[in-house]
Structures are given as structure tokens and as C-alpha cells.
Amino acid sequence: MVKIQLQHDKSHATTKKSYGTLKRYLYIFNSPTMPNSIKKPWYLYSVLTNRCPRCRQGRIFKSQEAYKFKTNVDMHERCPVCNQPTEIEVGFYYGTGYVSYALSVAFLVSTFIAWKVLIGMTFSIDDNRIFYWMGTAFVLLFIMQPLIMRLSRSLWLSWFVKYDPNWKEHPIEEPERIVPEQMNNW
Numbered sequence: 001m002v003k004i005q006l007q008h009d010k011s012h013a014t015t016k017k018s019y020g021t022l023k024r025y026l027y028i029f030n031s032p033t034m035p036n037s038i039k040k041p042w043y044l045y046s047v048l049t050n051r052c053p054r055c056r057q058g059r060i061f062k063s064q065e066a067y068k069f070k071t072n073v074d075m076h077e078r079c080p081v082c083n084q085p086t087e088i089e090v091g092f093y094y095g096t097g098y099v100s101y102a103l104s105v106a107f108l109v110s111t112f113i114a115w116k117v118l119i120g121m122t123f124s125i126d127d128n129r130i131f132y133w134m135g136t137a138f139v140l141l142f143i144m145q146p147l148i149m150r151l152s153r154s155l156w157l158s159w160f161v162k163y164d165p166n167w168k169e170h171p172i173e174e175p176e177r178i179v180p181e182q183m184n185n186w
């Protein structure tokens with residue numbers, strides 16, 4: 001009887017703990033700003049969740065739904081938290097084409113290696129497994145396009161705007177080469 005009781009407590013504790021972590025993660029993911037308890041948000045985390053690179057808190061996209069195709073790449077003109085402009089040059093996001101291309105290639109290469117290791121494939125004429133990889137990888141790549149587009153913009157902006165832990169005190173570097181009528185219009 002005692003033994004059963006102990007086991008029960010133990011499993012209960014585990015469930016409670018993992019639920020806590022999940023809940024915290026979801027809270028951070030959904031909150032418009034990073035909670036204060038997180039002192040220095042990670043670079044990777046801020047890029048993956050499409051945050052402004054200067055404060056790593058504000059979201060750069062207006063909508064959080066990557067699969068709403070009308071609005072999924074609409075960006076705030078300025079970071080809602082630190083006021084950093086998100087378009088710092090005319091046609092700034094042209095370069096993201098290269099980034100999404102590189103991300104797509106990286107995805108294909110890594111799935112190719114994973115497929116070869118986990119499922120196996122040869123280039124023999126009787127072995128169709130390479131075509132199964134191709135089919136799966138290209139379908140997945142197609143489905144992931146909206147996510148890749150958003151990630152490319154986050155990455156691109158993060159390479160030009162530096163993280164500033166004291167963004168509250170420092171003035172913003174205003175972009176010089178900007179034509180307001182042409183913003184988000186290309």
C-alpha cells in the first residue's frame with residue numbers, strides 16, 4: 001500500500017513539473033513582450049519567434065499566424081516595444097530571397113542525410129527510397145514556405161540591427177535611405 005502511494009506521488013510530481021515547463025514556454029511564446037524574468041533573451045530564440053533584434057522582445061510581424069497568407073509577412077513599421085524601424089533601407093528585404101534559398105538547401109541536405117542514416121538509400125536502379133525522400137522533402141519544404149519566409153526576414157534584420165541590452169537608454173539609429181511611400185511595396 002505504501003509503495004503504491006509513493007509511486008503515485010512520484011508520477012504526480014513529474015506531471016506537475018512538465019506541465020509547469022510547458023505552460024511557461026507557451027506563456028513566453030504567446031506574450032507580446034518577453035517576460036522580465038528573462039534577462040537576456042537568446043539570439044536564436046528571438047530569431048525563431050520573429051522578435052525585433054534590437055530589444056529581442058517586440059514582434060516584427062503584425063500577425064502571428066504564418067499560414068494566413070494575406071497578412072503573414074506584414075510587418076510593423078517599428079518595433080512595438082523599442083521603436084526600432086523594421087525597414088532600414090529601400091528594398092531592404094530583397095536580400096531575403098537568398099536567405100530563404102539557403103534555408104531551403106540546408107533543409108534538403110539535412111533531410112537527405114537523416115533519410116540516408118535512418119531509412120537508408122542507394123543510387124541503384126531498383127531502390128526507390130531516394131524518390132521517397134525527394135517526395136517527402138519537397139512536400140515538407142512547400143508546406144514550410146510561409147515559416148521560411150518569415151524566418152528569413154527575422155534573420156536578415158538580425159544581421160543588420162545589433163542587440164542592445166540597454167535599448168531603453170540609447171537612441172535609435174534612424175535609417176537614412178528610406179522612401180516612406182515605397183515601404184513594404186515591392
Ligand SMILES: [Zn+2]
Nearest residue numbers: 052055079082
Ligand atoms: Zn525592439
